[in-house]
Amino acid sequence: MNKWPAVKTESVSWERTEEDLFLIPKSRRRKITATYEAAIPATLQNQQLILSPELAERLADARARLARFDEKQATLPYNLPSLFLRSESAASSQIENLTSSARNIALAELSPSAPKNAQIIAGNIDAMRCALGLTGPLSIPRIQDIHRQLLKHADEPFAGTLRSEQVWVGGTPYSPHGALFVPPHADRVIDCLNDLCAFTQRDDLDPIAKAAITHAQFETVHPFIDGNGRTGRTLLHYLLREDEVLRRATIPLSAGLLHDIDNYMEALRLYQQGMPEPIIEQLIDAIDLAIVVSQRTSERARALLEDWESAMHERVTAKIRRLPALLVEQPVVDSAFVAQRLGITRRAAMDLINRACEYGILRPIGNAKRGEFYQAPAMLDMLDEISSMAGIRRMLGIAR
Incomplete structure (x- = not known):
């Protein structure tokens, strides 16, 4: 049985002035208390990961198939990874309900007159290029560089800046009370990211499993005000490249995750409850689908x-x-x-x-x-x- 630690919580004070509260609808105001519960993610760098023989076998098979696909890329007379980089960025953005045509996204890379959504998705392409161009250990500045590239077309002042305020997922925009998930208090973000970066340097873990857990932990920490999901999915590609699972190729992993968003989100929730297997299985499933899509696209x-x-x-x-x-x-x-x-x-x-x-x-x-x-x-x-x-x-x- 895998003894992976679940996310704990702590009570944090929530202060609002009477004037702020007056602007909030009365029905919502009654639910806002003096404290709220924020996550305390477990530290990862020394955690032991125990996988079932069946899951270990699936991971080994996925690595072998990725290696075979990767080798084929060296023989192609054109840059197929660039094509998949575009489809990956578009699919990752769709998970966040950002859509645009391939034409407008490509146009956004050359012209500022392209539609806004296309420019935002073009930022995802820039973030992917940034991540795949990095070499060496993952660090907070490198994560910030990826996020900065992601949001450079969105004109957001917080691009590349770790959050200094509380964020939450679901619930209402007024407070974290009743939210689906409340990431850690901003004061914990740097320590959480330092632990995460140290975890990525471990060489005693299957690299695909390590990438899946890194992604889930990054989403748990939620270090930015916005753009966490897309940044976290970009990190999957960085880690697979850094651990030499994919040396040349880029595959549309987000297309695989997009195939069943509900299961993907549920896997992230289960990870936070101390069950890492579902998010690992989700990434393997995404790899399975991405390889088939990549092979058929290469032929076309x-x-x-x-x-x-x-x-x-x-x-x-x-x-x-x-x-x-x-x-x-x-x-x-x-x-x-x-x-x-x-x-x-x-x-x-x-x-x-x-x-x-x-x-x-x-x-x-x-x-x-x-x-x-x-x-x-x-x-x-x-x-x-x-x-x-x-x-x-x-x-x-x-x-x-």
């Missing part, structure tokens, strides 16, 4: 690029031959982006874009004027499909 991306290549009547050394691989990374472009990435002039880039439009690879967004943006519809359609649960179900043939 390869077929799409082959179609584009066969449509182009250009010499082998022509610059336009490099465009399809670029569109895997950035499916919305303008002449400045193409010029910078391919090392050509803006005029040459515009000529290349016009030829790609003739081949049916690109299509203008709005009126086709110089300096405007162009989309790769087929690539965006594929991204939209692997970034939503409905699309993934269609791809995999899963009944509703």
Whole structure:
């Protein structure tokens, strides 16, 4: 039997002036008392994790399949991880009820005129890139860097700043009384995060199990005012990369979690009650689904690029031959982006874009004027499909 510690609680004073209370509806005011109960997360760095033989076997199998998929990425002529980075960011945002089209998200990376939701999700892509670019031990400053990238498009003053106030999940906006979960008091956040960072350095644990527990503990600590869920899911990718479970690939883990949000949230709740197995199982399930989605998407991306290549009547050394691989990374472009990435002039880039439009690879967004943006519809359609649960179900043939 696994003896994992449950979250404890402490009574914390809740002070509000008479003027503050007067603004709160009377029905709510009666439930606000002088104290509330806040979580005290257990320390992890020395906890023993005992897994059943069945769960240990599932973890070993997941590691082996991830390693095989990872090896295949080195042989691809295009950057498939960039494609999955986009779908992962979109799916992670959907868990927080943030949605936007793949086109608008890609546009947000090039233009501040993109819709606000798209800009916020583009911040999730930046956070993923930041996390996957880090090497070395996890630290509080690195967590703050990821959070800062996540919210840089949201213009939030608390981006990258650990909270100095109480937050809570569920209940009412007036006080933590009656909330579904109340994370630790702000004074405990730094110690909790230092313990969490120390836990990630342990080498006596299965790396997937360690990543799952790190994620659940991060959500329990809730160190930021907002953006904790997306930051915590980004940390999953950092840990799998840092422990060399995935050296090259990125897989859409959040798509797997999105498949059954209720079970995912329930697993987090059970973790806080001293049961780590459900969140580990949730991550394994997410990996199982993400690998299948990734393999099928890789096949479709390869077929799409082959179609584009066969449509182009250009010499082998022509610059336009490099465009399809670029569109895997950035499916919305303008002449400045193409010029910078391919090392050509803006005029040459515009000529290349016009030829790609003739081949049916690109299509203008709005009126086709110089300096405007162009989309790769087929690539965006594929991204939209692997970034939503409905699309993934269609791809995999899963009944509703």
